[in-house]
Amino acid sequence: MEERHWHTLSIHETEDHLDTDIDQGLREETAQERIEKHGKNVLPEPKKDPKWLKFLRQFNDVLIYVLLAAAVITAVLGYWYDTIVIALVVLIIGIIGYLQENKAEQALEGIKNMLSPSALVRRDGKRKEIEAEYLVPGDIVYLKPGDKIPVDLRLITAENMKVEESALTGEAITVDKTLDPLEEKIGLGDRTNLAFSGTSVAAGTGSGIVIATGSKTELGKINASIAEVEKVQTPLIQQTQRFGKTVASVIAGVAVFTFIFGYFLRDYETAELLLAVIGLAVAVIPEGLPAIISIILALGVRQMADNKAIVKSLPSVETLGAVSVICSDKTGTLTKNEMTAQNIQLADRTLQVTGSGYAPEGRIESENDVYSNKQDEVLNEILLAGVTCNDSDLFFDEESKQWKITGDPTEGCLLTLGEKAEESIRPLRVISKIPFDSAHKYMATLSPRDDEHVMYLKGAPDRLFSMAEASDSNFPTDMWEKKMTDLAKKGQRVIGVAKRTFNTSKEKIDHDDLYEGIEFLGLIGIMDPPRPEAIEAVNECQSAGIQVKMITGDHKETAIAIGNELGISTEAGAIQGTEIDDLTDEELADVVGQYNIFARTSPENKTRLVKALQTQDHIVAMTGDGVNDAPALRRADIGVAMGIKGTEVSKEAAEMVLVDDNFNTIFKAVKEGRRVYDNLKKTILFILPTNGAQGFVLLMSIFLGTQLPLTALQILWVNMVVAITLSFAIAFEPLEPSTMKRAPRPKKTPLLSRYYIFRILLVSLIIGGGTLMYNLYMNAGDYSVEYIHTMTLNTIVIAQMFHLFNVRVETEPALNRSFFENPIAFYVSGALIVLQLFITYVPFMNTAFGTTPIAASDWIIPFVFGLVVFFIIELEKLISRTVMKRRQS
Incomplete structure (x- = not known):
């Protein structure tokens, strides 16, 4: 079916274009032919990749490649336990990614559930109920209050019909439906002669010609656009991919260069040299980094959930x-998506209404003082008109613990307004009514009161102005129009209120009663409040x-x-x-x-x-x-x-x-996101010097032709023990005070800034250089290989423990008031020391890792070296802060 601007066509033009009959509807044979031509009124199933392909796709990531490379290396070295652990990490990451990939399909399923399961149509001249999936263009569909509209329709009748379209158009108020053709260039929310699939009838009745079904409806177009949208990769994924490629390139380059250097310029056997180069690669690969990133993100997810923000992907x-x-x-x-009366405009003053939403909490004020309806008859009449000339209900929902309304939101807020009066208002009994209709834009009711009958009238102010003018030639229209404009400029929707009294013989009202004896009472300004x-x-x-x-x-x-x-x-x-x-x-x-x-x-x-x-x-x-x-x-x-x-x-x-x-929850989530990102960077700033120091020690040992200071398994121990203890502490670091005062980082900001690269290299050289000098000193003495390995291993690990307290605060002094704010840092440091005692003194660990017990006094050297590292980095931070402040000034 060709694309048309259906809202621009008259009812009969629509009837002709769709070759249908408003009075008789389609013939069953014609409907069947059109189903074969246009398809059923269902949203198309997207093409789905097989599950195995979706699962394998999760491993197409550079960081995963780095992890897999580490697994292969440990397997080559024969350390199957490490291979299994790394493989499990990779598998878990793949499973998480696989589960996340189903979100788009779930979104499409959510839209399908919005479609109405059945519809009342006219076919072969008779009304009948059919399943909504069998509706076709040209069908005549009938609608009543509460119906969920199953297709897009060009309306042909609309009796006081209001449609709730907020889910589709975003507007809080119900839409009054009309029948006349409209101009072409208007938005979806202004096409009042159309009814859209997925919306619902709030009030009134109507009927329409089906103009679109399934994927051709506005709902279907949204469905298609969701399926077509390419999900943008998160900044972290983009950054870690670039980072992973850089790490992989550096590892490959250094490994090749080192092998060539050792093969031609040093007296290493090929197998020994290859084992040394593999050990170097294991030292440089940050095996624990992807797992630590996932842990930090997962903790961020939990923290956001505590703050009422549910995040579906890490x-x-x-x-x-x-x-x-x-x-x-x-x-x-x-x-709030709850219409609220905010102003009442009387002839001589403007009143303010406090409170927002449907909850009857607030009051009517004049210049910040309570304005009593008991002492102002006109105000009392306006409030009484609002609750009497009304088809809505206000109630407190026990399940949600919220005040809610049934019916039109505009009328619902008038009920709330009546409750806010100093003396609450109760509606009068209605004996006759003129229902609201978009054609005449007003509603009227007739009620008995004392020894008279009173007619209350509310609606579009311009219509009520003309009625008041017809009743009184001296009615100050200009004054009231200015007051109406002033309210409208505040973004308020304005309702006019009027009344007329009759003697008790008047039992029924009609439109002719509205153009004499009308007393205009005032205006009510309402809006959906922020x-x-x-x-x-x-x-x-x-x-x-x-x-x-x-x-x-x-x-x-x-x-x-x-x-x-x-x-x-x-x-x-x-x-x-x-x-x-x-x-x-x-x-x-x-x-x-x-x-x-x-x-x-x-x-x-x-x-x-x-x-x-x-x-x-x-x-x-x-x-x-x-x-x-x-x-x-x-x-x-x-x-x-x-x-x-x-x-x-x-x-x-x-x-x-x-x-x-709550929009404020978004800001809390942004703060948490910035804290998480800062802690991710600090984690990298902390972990990479471990790899850098080990790599430096091994590389220089190969260049100098000396005995390797650590075995590959000992290197893996250092990497993993630091990752599962010290790195974990940074995830709990609180938000730094300056974080929310800086602008968002540019999209192409690298994961490692030039300053971070400088810090990583500096710490790697300090820890690696100090450890190497001590290792060379021990090699020159009468020490066993196991003792040298044990002392070298403890020196690197304890130095990293002290370095943890450097990186907890990026450039500010570590020894400040927040030093003790993160107790996890002290817990994991204690755990690290216990693990180092375990690998040093437990016999089966000595056997497995090639370590040996050492004297208590031997621990002085690693701890003194760690303190030296700590104070050197604190001095560097002081110098860097000074330089940065000078540049900014």
């Missing part, structure tokens, strides 16, 4: 710390150099007003979805940085905005809760879904889910 923890832009959906994320904690979080994000961009389905003026309340810069105004549609990808990339407010956006707009920001080297987080957010959540560097009000689709498409739907 690298996403670190990605949060790198975020430079948060593209936030407005409804339910930055706002979350107070979101305002604070936005401010904190901006202080940390993170841009916050609001993407919403609201109109431009409303979006700008909400942006101002949130503290988001609106200096450039807002750009609308239709304007984005007119821009090429290149043009959008050029202007995306200018705007922080994006209004009337479509799902395609959101995904394009994320892509445009990514082309500017931003690391983008996208928050959202609706189906319409899913493709952008999937495309973003990290998608953040709302746990309470979010759809299952958005939760499956996102990398992180907020349990409490």
Whole structure:
């Protein structure tokens, strides 16, 4: 079926294009033919790779190659225990990755579950219920309150019909449906003569012609866009891949050079030299690093879960710390998704209403003092009109412990408003009603009161103004229009309230009763209010150099007003979805940085905005809760879904889910992400000098032609014992105070800065050089090989233990007030000493690792050397701090 702008066509044009009959519906034979042509009303199954291929794909990573190389080397050396341990690490990493790869398929399943299972249609002139999957273009479908709409429809009838479309369009209010053709260039949320698959009927009844089924629906297009979106690799994965390639290249280069040097310039046998080179490679490979990275990330995941942020993949923890832009959906994320009365405009004053959401907590104020409805008859009448002329219900849900409404959100907030009055308002009994209809934009009720009948009227202010003018030629329309405009500029949706009294003989009202005797009472300004904690979080994000961009389905003026309340810069105004549609990808990339407010956006707009920001080297987080957010959540560097009000689709498409739907939780997650990343860097800064020192000692021993100071198994012991004890402590280091005052790191920032490379080389040379000199001293004396190996091993390990306390704080002094804040550092240091005593004094460990017991006094040398290393690095940090401050000034 060709693509058409169905909202621009009249009902009869739609009928003709789809070759159907509004009165009779399709014939069964025709419906069957169209199923064969268009397919069933289901979303297509994506092509799935076989499970074995998905599993093998998890090992296509440079760091995995490094681990596998270590396994091969240990196997060649005959150390099968080490081979098995490394292989298990690789296997666990592969299993975790395999489980994570199913997220996209789960997102598609979430969308499928939104489709209605059945539908009421007219075929062969009769109404009948059929399974929704058998609907075809041209079918006539009937809708009633509570129905989930199964296909996209061009409406042909709409009796007071309101549709809940927030999951698709992002707007909090229900949409009043119309029938007339609309202009072509309007957003999805403005196509009021269409009804979309996956949305639901909130009120009224209607019917429509099926214009799209399955993958052709707006929901289906979102499904396709999720499947097509290529998930961006996290910054950590990109950095570790580059780092892994560098490590692999260095190891290969050094090994080849060392073998050639030893073969031609030193008197080594080939087998002995090969064993030495393999030992060198084992020394340089950071076998424990991938496991330690996973542990640090896993601890970050647990910490975020404690803070009500569920992260579904380990690298996403670190990605949060790198975020430079948060593209936030407005409804339910930055706002409460609960309409709230904020102002009451009387003829002589503007009243403020405190509290937000549906909870009846707050009061009506004038200049910060309670304004009593008991003493103002007009205010009392406005409140009484709001609760009487109303089809909604307000109730406290015991299960969720929240106040909720049934019915229209706009009407629901008027019930809450009535409860906030000093003397709470109870609705009058209604004996006659004119239901709200989008055609006339008002609602009226008739109720008995004392010795009269009173008609309350609420609706679009301009309609009520014209009624008041018809009743009173002196009605001050200009004054009230100005008051209405002032409320609208604050981003508020404005409702007018009026009344008329009758004698008790009046039992029924109709439209003719609305144009005489009308007394206009006032205006009520309502809006979906910002979350107070979101305002604070936005401010904190901006202080940390993170841009916050609001993407919403609201109109431009409303979006700008909400942006101002949130503290988001609106200096450039807002750009609308239709304007984005007119821009090429290149043009959008050029202007995306200018705007922080994006209004009337479509799902395609959101995904394009994320892509445009990514082309500017931003690391983008996208928050959202609706189906319409899913493709952008999937495309973003990290998608953040709302746990309470979010759809299952958005939760499956996102990398992180907020349990409490609290925007402030995102900022806490960003802080945790930065802490995790800093600790990852500190871990590398700590581990690599171990490998560097061992590599330096072995390399220089080969160059000098001396006995190797450590065996390959002893090297593996050093690498693993340091990794499972000392490295583990850094994962618990608290956030440094300056972390949230610096701008997000650039996307292409290498994992190791020039300063880090300098520190790694310096510590490697200090520990390696000191150990080598002591080793050469022992070789010149009358010491056994086992004693030399034991002392060399303990010297390197204890030096690393002291170095741990250097790297706990990157450049600030280690001996400061936070020195004792991380008790884990002291626990693991004690554990390390116990392990070194174990390998030194336990007989079967002596046999397995080629060590020997030493005298108590022999421990003085490793500990004194460790202290020397500690103070040298502290001196270096002092010099580096001084140089950095001079450069900044």
